[in-house]
Amino acid sequence: xxxxxxxxxxxxxxxxxxxxxxxxxxxxxxxxxxxxxxxxxxxxxxxxxxxxxxxxxxxxxxxxxxxxxxxxxxxxxxxxxxxxxxxxxxxxxxxxxxxxxxxxxxxxxxxxxxxxxxxxxxxxxxxxxxxxxxxxxxxxxxxxxxxxxxxxxxxxxxxxxxxxxxxxxxxxxxxxxxxxxxxxxxxxxxxxxxxxxxxxxxxxxxxxxxxxxxxxxxxxxxxxxxxxxxxxxxxxxxxxxxxxxxxxxxxxxxxxxxxxxxxxxxxxxxxxxxxxxxxxxxxxxxxxxxxxxxxxxxxxxxxxxxxxxxxxxxxxxxxxxxxxxxxxxxxxxxxxxxxxxxxxxxxxxxxxxxxxxxxxxxxxxxxxxxxxxxxxxxxxxxxxxxxxxxxxxxxxxxxxxxxxxxxxxxxxxxxxxxxxxxxxxxxxxxxxxxxxxxxxxxxxxxxxxxxxxxxxxxxxxxxxxxxxxxxxxxxxxxxxxxxxxxxxxxxxxxxxxxxxxxxxxxxxxxxxxxx
Numbered sequence: 001x002x003x004x005x006x007x008x009x010x011x012x013x014x015x016x017x018x019x020x021x022x023x024x025x026x027x028x029x030x031x032x033x034x035x036x037x038x039x040x041x042x043x044x045x046x047x048x049x050x051x052x053x054x055x056x057x058x059x060x061x062x063x064x065x066x067x068x069x070x071x072x073x074x075x076x077x078x079x080x081x082x083x084x085x086x087x088x089x090x091x092x093x094x095x096x097x098x099x100x101x102x103x104x105x106x107x108x109x110x111x112x113x114x115x116x117x118x119x120x121x122x123x124x125x126x127x128x129x130x131x132x133x134x135x136x137x138x139x140x141x142x143x144x145x146x147x148x149x150x151x152x153x154x155x156x157x158x159x160x161x162x163x164x165x166x167x168x169x170x171x172x173x174x175x176x177x178x179x180x181x182x183x184x185x186x187x188x189x190x191x192x193x194x195x196x197x198x199x200x201x202x203x204x205x206x207x208x209x210x211x212x213x214x215x216x217x218x219x220x221x222x223x224x225x226x227x228x229x230x231x232x233x234x235x236x237x238x239x240x241x242x243x244x245x246x247x248x249x250x251x252x253x254x255x256x257x258x259x260x261x262x263x264x265x266x267x268x269x270x271x272x273x274x275x276x277x278x279x280x281x282x283x284x285x286x287x288x289x290x291x292x293x294x295x296x297x298x299x300x301x302x303x304x305x306x307x308x309x310x311x312x313x314x315x316x317x318x319x320x321x322x323x324x325x326x327x328x329x330x331x332x333x334x335x336x337x338x339x340x341x342x343x344x345x346x347x348x349x350x351x352x353x354x355x356x357x358x359x360x361x362x363x364x365x366x367x368x369x370x371x372x373x374x375x376x377x378x379x380x381x382x383x384x385x386x387x388x389x390x391x392x393x394x395x396x397x398x399x400x401x402x403x404x405x406x407x408x409x410x411x412x413x414x415x416x417x418x419x420x421x422x423x424x425x426x427x428x429x430x431x432x433x434x435x436x437x438x439x440x441x442x443x444x445x446x447x448x449x450x451x452x453x454x455x456x457x458x459x460x461x462x463x464x465x466x467x468x469x470x471x472x473x474x475x476x477x478x479x480x481x482x483x484x485x486x487x488x489x490x491x492x493x494x495x496x497x498x499x500x501x502x503x504x505x506x507x508x509x510x511x512x513x514x515x
Contacts, residue, residue, distance in 0.1 A: 013372050013382075013383060013384065013385045013388060014368040014369045014371060014372045014385070014388045015081075015368070016095075016385040016388070016389070017220075017368045017385060017388045017389035017392045017393075018364060018365045018368050018392070019078075019079065019095065019098075020098070020220055020221065020223050020224050020389070021075070021223070021224070021227055021361075021364060021392075022075040022076065022078050022079040023079055023098075023102075023221075023224040023227075024223065024224035024225065024226065024227025024228045024230075024231070025072050025075040025076055025079075025227060025228070025231060026075070026076040026079045027224060027225070027227075027228035028072070028227065028228040028229075028230075028231030028232055029072055029073070029076050029231075031228060031231075031232050032231070032232060032235060035232075036056070039053045039056060040053060052243070055243070056239065059238075059239055059242045059243075062253050062257075063238070063242075063252070063253040063256050063257070063350060064238070064256050064260075064350040064351070064353055064354050065235065065238060067260070067354045067357075067358075068234070068353075068354065068357060071357055071358060071361065072231070075361065097217060097218060098218050098220075098221055100217070101216035101217050101218040101219070101221045102216075102221040102224065102225075104141070104216050105216055105221070105222070105225075108141055108214045108215060108216055109214060110211075110212065110213050110214055111137060111211075111212045111214060112209075112210070112211050112212070113135060113208075113209075113210040113211075113212070114207050114208070114209055114210075115133050115135075115196075115198065115207065115208040115209075115210060116205065116207050117131060117133075117151075117153065117198050117200055117202075117205060117206055117207065117208060118131060118205050119202060119203050119204055119205045120200055120201055120202055120203060127199075128199045128200055128201055129199075130156070130158075130197035130198065130199050131197065131198045131199070131200075132158065132195055132196075132197060133195060133196050133197070133198055134194065134195045135193055135194070135195060135196055135210075136193070136194060137192075137193050137212055137214065138191075138192055138193070138214075138217075139187060139189035139190050139191055139192070139193055140217040141214050141215060141216055141217055142179070142181065142187060142189065142212060142213075142214065143180070143181050143213045143214060143215035143219075144178070144179065144180045144181065144211075144212075144213040145178070145179045145187075145210070145211075145212050145213075146176055146177070146178045146179075146210070146211045147169060147171055147176060147177045147178075147208060147209070147210050148171075148176045148208065148209045148210075149171035149172070149173060149206065149208045149209075150173050150206050150207075151171075151173055151200060151202040151204070151206045152171065152172055152173065152200065152201065152202070153171040153198055153199065153200040153202070153208065154168055154169070154170055154171070154198070154199040154200070155168065155169040155171065155188075155196050155197070155198055155199075156168045156169075156196070156197045156199065157188075157189065157190075157193070157196065157197070158195055158196070158197050168188070169188055171208065181215075220386070220389055223389075223393070241346070245339075247334065247335045247336075247339040247343070248339045248342050248343040248346065249343070249346075250335070250343065251335065251339060251340055251342075251343025251344060251346075251347065252343040252344075252346040252347040252350060253347065254343075254347065255313075255317060255343065255344050255346075255347025255348055255350075255351075256347040256348075256350035256351050257347075258313070258317060258347070259309065259310075259313040259317075259347065259348055259350070259351030260351055260354060262312075262313070264308075264309060264312060265309055265351065265355070268305045268308060268309055268355070269305075269355055269358060269359070271305065272301060272302060272305045272355075272359045273358075273359065273362055275301055276298055276301065276302075276359065276362055276363055276366055277366065279294055279297055279298060279301075280294065280366055280369065280370055280373060281373075290370070290374050291367075291370050291371055291374055291391055292476050292479075294367065294370050295367060295391070295394070295395055295398070295476050296473060296476050298363050298366075298367070298395075299363075299395070299398045299399065299402055299472070302355075302356065302359045302360065302363065302399070302402060303402040303405060303406065305355065305359070306352045306355050306356055306359075306402075306403075306406050307405075307406055307409055307433070309351060309352065309355060310348050310349075310351065310352045310406055310409065310410045310413070311409065311410070311413045311425075311426060311429050312422075312426075313348050313351060314344070314345075314348050314410050314413035314414050314417055314425075315413050315416070315417050315420075315421075315422045315425035315426050315429070316417075316422045317344065317348075317417075318341075318344055318414065318417040318418065320422075337506070337509055337510060338506055340509075341414060341418065341502065341505055341506055341509055342502065344414055345410065345411060345414045345498075345502060348410050348414070349406075349407060349410060352403065352406050352407075352410065353403070356399065356402075356403050356406075360399045363395060363399070364392050364395060364396075367388075367391055367392050367395050368388040368389070368391065368392045369388075370391070371383055371387055371388045371391050372388065394475075394476070394481065394482075397472060397475075397481075397482035397487060398472045398475075398476070398482075400487060400491075401469075401470040401471070401472060401482075401487070401490060402470060404470050404490060404491060404494035405467055405470035405494075407494050407498050408465050408467070408470075408494055408497050408498055408501070409429060409432070409433060409465075409467075410498075411497070411498035411499075411501035411502050411505075412429060412432060412465070412501045413425055413429050414501075414502065414505055415501045415502060415504050415505030415508065416428055416429070416505070417505075418505050418508045418509035419508050419509075432464055432465070433467065435464055436464050436465050436466060436467030436468070437467050437468055437471070439464060439466070465497050466493075469490050469493060470490065470494075
């Protein structure tokens with residue numbers, strides 16, 4: 001058993017960031033259950049909204065919500081695993097501290113103190129007497145602490161404190177003393193601080209200014225709340241579309257089921273899970289930067305596999321229904337051509353979302369593990385869990401941007417499928433994908449200085465989607481974070497271009513003979 005204890009200790013390092021993710025999913029499920037209970041109770045009390053509340057379980061069982069709920073339930077079950085290891089005295093991280101930080105998030109606030117120090121009344125040559133000043137804060141929640149004093153002074157923790165720190169703070173009138181969490185300066189306080197002792201030789205009273213910026217001991221728990229909020233927003237957005245656009249939703253649900261029901265979906269899903277795991281153990285020969293290569297390869301793999309599923313379904317489903325005359329049956333019902341095209345598009349995005357969620361969650365876990373694995377293989381020494389957390393967090397913007405790229409390419413494929421069969425559709429989409437990534441390079445390269453090449457490059461960049469917007473290779477290679485504003489701008493570009501592609505598809509489909 002003792003041989004496996006170090007393995008458990010290593011697992012706790014890379015498992016902790018993923019546990020914060022699963023905790024957020026668990027909180028989202030709890031919030032969803034509470035909202036569902038309120039809706040059920042409201043349906044019992046108010047007969048007018050009973051038809052709506054009775055349709056919610058049906059909407060959850062259909063489409064993509066059920067697979068997402070299954071994944072969420074598995075993640076929620078995994079949430080209890082690390083704390084259980086902690087309870088049986090395995091050498092893992094204490095997860096109670098994260099839960100306490102989560103509970104104290106609304107209670108922590110910044111503080112400013114003005115410490116009035118009396119003049120030293122001791123006779124010359126005698127050591128100054130400590131002056132007890134009451135202060136209230138938790139040392140572990142100090143994010144930064146700054147003292148400014150017009151006179152020389154010494155700040156110490158009272159001798160009778162049960163959690164007395166070892167260091168004293170020396171204040172001089174020439175500058176300020178500052179501590180920032182994570183810096184080389186160690187936190188001089190410990191435990192719950194209730195008072196400090198101030199010693200000074202000054203014969204004049206003076207005031208010490210103290211600014212304490214407080215934060216919870218583990219600020220990373222905010223990530224769990226963000227995941228829970230995203231989980232609830234995802235469900236609310238789906239149900240809103242489902243009940244606000246019933247005709248579109250009916251087509252979308254059928255398309256989503258069709259996409260997830262084909263063998264290609266499960267084949268590529270299994271291939272993606274296998275390759276993401278295999279990439280960890282393949283040597284990259286990157287001189288200690290294997291984690292960057294792994295993130296780049298993993299994001300590209302997820303993008304390509306999801307694109308294959310989406311484009312295959314988009315190019316085949318609509319074309320077969322139109323050419324096989326089965327679209328007549330759908331359009332003979334009170335469903336217009338616009339609802340038919342938009343519903344097909346949303347259904348294929350639902351299929352892509354399920355694949356992205358499954359592969360993306362697995363990729364987050366393996367990215368965290370990759371940090372520890374590389375450290376052991378290269379003998380870099382021990383890593384802390386925050387390093388795994390930072391690498392895992394840097395993957396999420398890449399997943400969002402890759403899904404936006406899938407949305408754009410799916411919209412183009414749906415538009416083309418209103419007129420073209422599967423093979424030409426796939427060939428055109430492949431060409432657009434290559435050119436969408438290649439055109440920006442042509443424009444900025446030296447060959448782009450030729451007028452004709454520059455003109456064709458600018459024309460292609462205007463007509464075709466600039467897929468390089470969805471690429472974060474530069475951020476991965478430089479280790480820079482992707483700004484949130486960039487995600488918003490790129491999301492707006494994705495929505496606008498997808499809408500334009502669908503408008504072209506609607507125009508092509510408007511006079512198409514489907515009978």
